[in-house]
Amino acid sequence: MSDPLPISHVTQPLSGTVRPPGSKSLTNRALIVAALADGDSELTGVLDSQDTQVMLESLTRLGFKVQHDQSLARVSLRGCGGTVPAGGAELWLENSGTSIRFLTALCAAGQGDFRLDGSTRMRERPIGDLIAALNQLGGQVTSVAGTDCPPVRVVADGLRGGTVDVPGSISSQFLSAVLMAAPTAANRVDIQVAGTLVSVPYVEMTLAVMRQFGVEVEYDSYTRFTIEPQCYAPTRYAIEPDASAASYFFAAAAVTGGEITVQGLTRDALQGDVRFVDALAEMGCTVIDGSDSISVRGGALRGIDIDMNAISDTAQTLAAIAPFAEGPTRIRNVAHMRHKETDRISALVIELRRLGVRVDEFDDGLMIHPGPLHPATIETYDDHRMAMSFAITGLKSPGIQIADPGCTAKTYPRFFEDLAQLTDAP
Ligand SMILES: O=C(O)C1=C[C@@H](OP(=O)(O)O)[C@@H](O)[C@H](O)C1
Ligand SMILES: C=C(OP(=O)(O)O)C(=O)O
Numbered sequence: 271m272s273d274p275l276p277i278s279h280v281t282q283p284l285s286g287t288v289r290p291p292g293s294k295s296l297t298n299r300a301l302i303v304a305a306l307a308d309g310d311s312e313l314t315g316v317l318d319s320q321d322t323q324v325m326l327e328s329l330t331r332l333g334f335k336v337q338h339d340q341s342l343a344r345v346s347l348r349g350c351g352g353t354v355p356a357g358g359a360e361l362w363l364e365n366s367g368t369s370i371r372f373l374t375a376l377c378a379a380g381q382g383d384f385r386l387d388g389s390t391r392m393r394e395r396p397i398g399d400l401i402a403a404l405n406q407l408g409g410q411v412t413s414v415a416g417t418d419c420p421p422v423r424v425v426a427d428g429l430r431g432g433t434v435d436v437p438g439s440i441s442s443q444f445l446s447a448v449l450m451a452a453p454t455a456a457n458r459v460d461i462q463v464a465g466t467l468v469s470v471p472y473v474e475m476t477l478a479v480m481r482q483f484g485v486e487v488e489y490d491s492y493t494r495f496t497i498e499p500q501c502y503a504p505t506r507y508a509i510e511p512d513a514s515a516a517s518y519f520f521a522a523a524a525v526t527g528g529e530i531t532v533q534g535l536t537r538d539a540l541q542g543d544v545r546f547v548d549a550l551a552e553m554g555c556t557v558i559d560g561s562d563s564i565s566v567r568g569g570a571l572r573g574i575d576i577d578m579n580a581i582s583d584t585a586q587t588l589a590a591i592a593p594f595a596e597g598p599t600r601i602r603n604v605a606h607m608r609h610k611e612t613d614r615i616s617a618l619v620i621e622l623r624r625l626g627v628r629v630d631e632f633d634d635g636l637m638i639h640p641g642p643l644h645p646a647t648i649e650t651y652d653d654h655r656m657a658m659s660f661a662i663t664g665l666k667s668p669g670i671q672i673a674d675p676g677c678t679a680k681t682y683p684r685f686f687e688d689l690a691q692l693t694d695a696p
Pocket of ligand 1: 294295296368440441442443446468469472582583606
């Protein structure tokens with residue numbers, strides 16, 4: 271655990287320009303489909319963080335030829351045409367949901383005996399629906415401890431194809447994982463989504479990345495998908511900066527009344543989380559669209575009532591600035607946040623109350639009431655987004671420290687350096 275980090279309270283509007291590192295979600299998708307492609311792909315703008323390192327290490331263990339130039343944020347990867355070179359491997363995925371879910375599906379497309387495991391929290395995160403889906407397609411996948419959580423064993427002999435039900439209400443990552451592996455199946459795959467699908471923009475992102483690597487999916491309003499057997503084409507692929515990471519800088523402009531520009535993102539980005547700026551606009555901020563940037567200018571903030579199902583990775587960011595708005599903020603329809611790095615609804619409620627904020631907890635979200643905050647050390651629960659979100663609270667309210675700031679390594683190892691560049695600028 272790293273030592274607590276005091277956040278410097280800023281008394282001036284914070285202004286400046288920042289370019290966050292590459293998108294975690296795009297990096298981990300591009301790595302999977304490049305590995306399944308037939309030949310050499312080159313990815314640029316690659317995120318270098320724990321979640322992508324465990325993915326890269328796993329692909330190497332699976333026998334793929336991977337070259338990572340960290341200084342240029344570039345990865346060259348030789349795909350094996352829908353097969354997995356190693357006949358077995360043990361993979362360690364820490365607490366990276368995308369990595370363990372996407373790699374479970376990729377291993378099922380191979381031949382051999384694979385085991386995937388991760389941190390204590392990872393062993394509490396559900397994967398049973400994905401296991402059941404892969405088994406319907408001809409896989410032999412099990413939850414080793416019978417918990418419907420990792421560790422997972424995959425005894426693989428390629429995917430047969432056929433019809434499969436994929437539940438959508440716990441995590442969209444199950445559907446994304448099945449979609450990406452589906453073109454390798456011997457026969458057509460027909461997917462039917464069971465129940466409501468959460469985090470829909472991530473499925474749109476999956477389809478977009480598959481398309482950019484030459485695979486088309488037929489689909490009908492995110493309930494039915496049809497994928498014919500086909501091979502991904504190797505591609506040179508540029509990854510957008512991470513839109514969830516950008517939310518912290520937009521929120522910093524919002525609470526300090528400054529203007530912050532995030533480069534490399536527009537509202538046409540493949541990542542749904544760029545829509546966080548719409549929430550800030552509703553709260554009273556001004557959003558300025560550039561040709562390759564988005565800027566947010568802060569103003570007097572008002573509380574809002576918002577469904578964040580589609581952009582739940584930014585719900586903590588919003589909750590962390592909501593105490594400074596006029597009127598309460600209700601965040602709805604984010605029950606799936608309870609299955610992430612920690613139970614994020616519960617963590618938000620505990621930590622906001624620690625600061626003296628009045629908060630109501632609901633099964634599907636929370637309501638934050640404005641009011642004065644007092645100094646406190648915020649617990650982060652090994653959740654990078656708790657650390658980054660409450661750092662923004664600390665810009666506005668004096669005496670906030672972030673416990674274990676090193677946990678941002680999951681997706682943004684240099685977050686506090688990048689924030690300091692803005693706060694320390696003359
Ligand atoms: O597919 C993805 O890249 C992701 C999907 C989301 O998860 P859920 O679908 O579990 O909500 C999101 O929270 C996660 O950070 C990344
Ligand atoms: C939920 C997250 O990650 P994952 O599910 O990929 O572990 C996240 O990055 O906020």
